[in-house]
Amino acid sequence: MPTLAGIRIVEFGGIGPGPFAGMMLADHGAEVIRIERPGAALGPHAMARSRTIVGIDLKAADGIEQARALCRDADGIIEGFRPGVMERLGLGPEVLIGDNPRLVYGRMTGWGQDGPLSDAPGHDINYLAIAGLLDGIGVPGEPPVAPVNYVADFGGGGMLLAFGMVSALLAVKMGAPGQVVDAAMTDGSALLASMGWGFKAAGMWRDGPAANLLSGAAPFYRCYACADGRHVAVGAIEPQFYAALVAGLGEEGASQMDASLWPARIERFAAIFAARGRDEWIAHFAPDACVSPVLTFDEAAAHPHNLARGTFAGGAPAPAPRFSATPALAPVPPIWRET
Known part of the structure; x- marks a missing residue:
């Protein structure tokens, strides 16, 4: 029941x-x-x-x-x-x-x-x-x-x-x-x-868009455009996941949390991602790089993981x-x- x-x-x-x-x-x-x-x-x-x-x-x-x-x-x-x-x-x-x-x-x-x-x-x-x-x-x-x-x-x-x-x-x-x-x-x-307010209380919050680690300021937690006009979502926060990300990009990954380096790294990562199509990148990266395709509704309904779990049924979640x-x-x- x-x-x-x-x-x-x-x-x-x-x-x-x-x-x-x-x-x-x-x-x-x-x-x-x-x-x-x-x-x-x-x-x-x-x-x-x-x-x-x-x-x-x-x-x-x-x-x-x-x-x-x-x-x-x-x-x-x-x-x-x-x-x-x-x-x-x-x-x-x-x-x-x-x-x-x-x-x-x-x-x-x-x-x-x-x-x-x-x-x-x-x-x-x-x-x-x-x-x-x-x-x-x-x-x-x-x-x-x-x-x-x-x-x-x-x-x-x-x-x-x-x-x-x-x-x-x-x-x-x-x-x-x-x-x-x-x-x-x-x-x-x-x-x-609530988590953002926790960051604020700890002095770790900045007002405005793309100003914080989880809102797009960090090169390892944001979306990138690919050669075919589609996008990938990158969420490689932990050091081991970041290491897998930069290895897949062929880049050096020292000083991950040095925010002064983030703007230049975002530009560099964006240029690299723009060289291949979305699905090529997904096939290229190991699963532990935390790189995912940004899917449409129809693509999400057909994704193997969602199919295996039955995430969608009858044309809806x-x-x-x-x-x-x-x-x-x-x-x-x-x-x-x-x-």
């Missing part, structure tokens, strides 16, 4: 991180019932998978009562509206936890339920900007680069909401009452930068993480159900 078998979650339809959290819970066995507007079109299949979907008009009094009835029998709910929307609908935590004192009420927002920006609109790039992460992503002399919407929406948002839901559900099982999980993408994004005794369910398309 999967880890969350027997748990019932009501998900109020939304986009981005809320559905991602619902997907994670459903992947691992929770029964996730998603409320959508009647006749609504579903979002991307991967994040709508393994759900039961019911069409309920939340603008109608009988629709509110239908939603409330579902929540009375649930272990948790997920909603991703702006602060105050659920309260105005008559489905706020005071009402739903009043109906069901063991209910875990998960709230997904960009800015959080309070604070000066709580009512402001925003997206992943805005939350990263305020959390201090965006400043360090990109190349010197250019504006910061938006890292798709992987970091705030899904890492700091949906992933943290899923963790919060499971934590609060476990607390209820141990005797705690139901409660609200306030998952804000700004908070979660800031948390993802497979459930993760993996459990030895309680494996996740195989993803299935969502099913509409009449209320």
